[in-house]
Amino acid sequence: MANHTHVQNPKVDVQYRRKKNAEEMKHQIVSFTLMIFLTLIAFFAVGYEGFSAWFSVPFILLLAVVQVIFQLYYFMHMSHKGHELPALFLYGGALVAFVTIWAFLTIVWI
Amino acid sequence: MSTLARKKGVGAVIWDYLTTVDHKKIAILYLIAGGFFFLLGGLEAMIIRIQLAVPNNDFISAGFYNEVLTMHGTTMIFLAAMPLVFAMMNAVVPIQIGARDVAFPFLNALGFWLFFFGGVFLNLSWFLGGAPDAGWTSYASLSLASPTHGIDFYVLGLQISGFGTLIGGINFLVTIINMRAPGMTYMRMPMFTWATFVTSALILFAFPPLTVGLIFMMMDRLFGGNFFDPALGGNTIIWEHLFWIFGHPEVYILVLPAFGIFSEIFATFSRKRLFGYSSMVFATVLIGFLGFMVWAHHMFTVGMGPIANAIFAVATMAIAVPTGIKIFNWLFTMWGGSIRFTTPMIYAVAFIPSFVIGGVTGVMNATAAADYQYHDSYFVVAHFHYVIVGGVVFALLAGAHYWWPKMFGKMLDEKLGKVTFWLFFIGFHLTFFIQHFLGLMGMPRRVFTFLPGQGFETGNMISTVGAFFMAAGTVVLLANVVITTVKGKRVGNDPWEDGRTLEWAVSSPAPEYNFAQTPLVRGLDAYWIEKMEGKKGLTPAEPLGDIHMPNPSILPFVISLGLFVAAFGFLFHQDYAWGTPVGVVGLLITLGAMFFRSIIDDHGFHIHKEEVMEAEKKGAGA
Incomplete structure (x- = not known):
């Protein structure tokens, strides 16, 4: 402590x-x-x-x-130091969202 | 202020559990509530199998069959499997990482009560005009046309319990990132903790799409929206996408903790460290990541076109690679180990072939062209029951036997445990193996009956007999729980004698504060390392001192109760004048409780050094 x-x-x-x-x-x-x-x-x-x-x-x-x-x-x-994990999750989430939207825009027909 | 070793009346115990923020007690709440819904879902499964035992059966009507089928799926996934997974996580993960509690004990309680009230709300539909009847996927084209309030119960109930799950997931992420004991690096975390970590990340990213989908559905059903109604310019396929963007990761949310539980069990009862630990971590993360790229394989027959189908088919098959890595690692963990066939271990051994069958049919389903044949047939039903029962339910049963002494201080009876296993194992394969062939012969899923003379009679009868075996196994398990609770003997810290991870270093059940002194972790399987060096306990990382604890609070219960009341109001707001006011009152209860949570300055309390020393002395003697 x-x-x-x-x-x-x-x-x-x-x-x-x-x-x-x-x-x-x-x-x-x-x-x-x-x-x-x-x-x-x-x-x-x-x-x-x-x-x-x-x-x-x-x-x-x-x-x-x-x-x-x-x-x-x-x-x-x-x-700053100590922000590596928030950064990882931020980029992880952005990547997942990007791939999903990308799939919708390119290959999935709605 | 300490509540250690104080005798209490029934009312005090109930109040204690209503207000608790202790992760071990919340684990027990999850176990009881999840177990109850598991029995409820099992009852619904039995009704389904009795109805389908013989052709042209009229045990229940077609409409009621749809309700039972929908509620079986919804209950088993959201209200049984998810909370039981959370029960295991809560019981074990904080102790495994050497922490005194989760990062946000208040939120932990809030997560439970939201799940609980959501589940109760959903099930009250049985008594209030009819349960949801559009399948657990609740495809919009079906559910928008459903005349009863069933779908509204589904939407609002799942929304509330979904908030609870999301809160729980975030809590475990923060806990595992921030609260590991000194020396517990990421690559020294037990496999179950790793699985919890990745699962929580999946929850964080997968539940928002479900929340969005449910809000759209709520607007359409209750507030005059038209997101999914093609006649008004909406698009019914959007629901399917949103649901499966959530729904596929959800499968991994369930199965990754199962993998984690089995990894612990294999290592413990082979008396070897887990083979290929780092590749196990890699495979877990990879499965979690790929889980987001495959949702459209549930929709091959929707008409997305050959390019989309081909890409999603290949992405899906890629998941077989990390899963295969795991299977071989478990086999190599056993290879050359000195294996003890305890009840958890026989579940683990039986899990491998059962889950591989589910995996193989998974790859078959992933082949988009072939899927046009399998789609909406019993082949798919057989596939996902092999994955969910053969993987998740086996793991939960194994985990319950494995960690029961840690949660309750008494061992479940091994003989009865093995009886449960054999009944359940035989019943499971009897029920679902034959369904592959029923599906290939053309029996569609979600039908309330079938005609004689089409070759489905024998298969369905075998399947129903198998279901009764599983029910018998569950009854034996319940008897085992009762007998153990009444007659079981108290056990020490390490009742399996081969415990490797930190939870086996503390007394059973663990004291309120888990560790009198935060341990120093000196490697993977921290407790095993100390034992191999001839030490009795862990190496402490701090001097003995006062321990800070959070205060119990009734507010999580009140916040959740408010949403429960609000959901009733808004559900009936088109039918009765009292609907909207009741809804508003419910929201005010929730917001008021949140307001009090914000303004009350709650610093918690301390368990003093002397009390800790006394409790430790008693614990060592037990």
Whole structure:
């Protein structure tokens, strides 16, 4: 229970955590900027007359996937240690759902 | 605060079980409720077999036959096999991984009570205008046309018990990921724990499609929806897909724990470690994964076209490979072992040929072109009973005998156990082997009678005789349970004397807190390792101290009761004015109980060090 505490030198710890947090903040701002940028591109792709729906729909879906990955890794901390199993289950579930929908779209007639 | 070794009256015992959050007591609740529904489903099976014993029989009417047949399938899968599997998981898994309880004891109780009230709700249909009558698959084209409320009972009852199963599955996932004792790495987990882990993952991914399907069906039947009605722009095939996207993984949800139980039994009674442990783990995970890619093999004759049929046929056959790996591993576990033919072990030995027959007919059914002949015939009935009875029911009976001393502190009588086995085993093959040939001769499934002179008489009579053998076996088992409870002698920690895993290191039944000190796991078959080094107990991983325990709570019962009441209200909301208000009151009960759960600050209690030491002294003397 109480054996998780590893604060031998609180000063070092604080310094280290500060550095870590600053780094993370930087990542978050960068990815946030990128996400806004991607959203703008998505709006542009839909609004621009020159692109047909056959291009813009898959294109904005792709952008959406990128945004979900940003969200998971930079804002919901999936990049941190100890998130391997949630990641495994997330990808497992996504794979199962993908294969099912893929089967419906390609070989199964409803 | 400790409830150890205190004599209690009947009312106090009942209250104790209504409010318990202890995984061992919840296991007993699952065992009792699942056992009751197993008897109910068995009774329905006997009615079916009596009706089909002779041609042109009028023991029951055609309409009632449809209800009995539907309820037999639904009860056996959802209300007997599933909870009995959960009984085994609850009784064993937390102890096997060296934990004091599951991760969420409150949710564990909630899962049980949801299942229980869902099951009771479903069965009340018998008294309230008629049971569901569209088969356990409840295909929409049939069930939308059913005139009674039976299908509504099916939809709402399964929805409630399905929530319970989903909660249970998530609970075991979290428990196995987070609560393993120090040293218990993934590749040191007992095979039954691995099976539980993969099964829980399957529950997590397979139950949502069922939930969606049931909600669509509920909308169509009760609230004027049209998801499945082609006349209104719906599509009746969608139900079949949703049902089987759930339904096929469901088969593995049942059979993987069965594999796990047999893996434990083979290793214990061959006095050898399980052969090919890592390949067993691999095969279990692979079966779980492939289980999601094959659902459409139940629908070869729907008209999906040759490409879909071919792909799903090949995917289905691929599952035979990991299953084959398992079969050979069990055989090699026995090879060269010093085998003891105890009751669990003879079930395990009998399981191999029985299940292989079911597997072979499975591959036959998977051959899409040939399936056009087998489809909807008794061949399919024979196939899935070989898999479910020969695999799952044998495993549950074996597991019940194997872990009975751990759950209740007394050994089931070995002689009566063997009588049960032989009656059940002979009856099982007598009932279902002949059905392969009845199917190939053209007898369709789900018919309430057949005509004389078509060559079906002898086969059906043999089948009915076999069913009576199985019933006799079940009666002997019940007698065994009663005799053991009344006259059985208390046993020690390791009554089979060859226990390998952690549950055999604690007293029988295990104390409330399971382990006085969390054990240090030093390898696969942790207890066996300690025994081989001449030690009496486990190596502790922590000093003796106060043990934190969760408080009992009535709220899981109340939450489930609220949904039960709500289901009644909404089921009758088109017929009676009181329907909608009762439904709303039910939901308010549930939400109110959930609200209280959120605001009451429940920190649990501690069993103090001195009490633990005293209890351990007593336990060692028993």
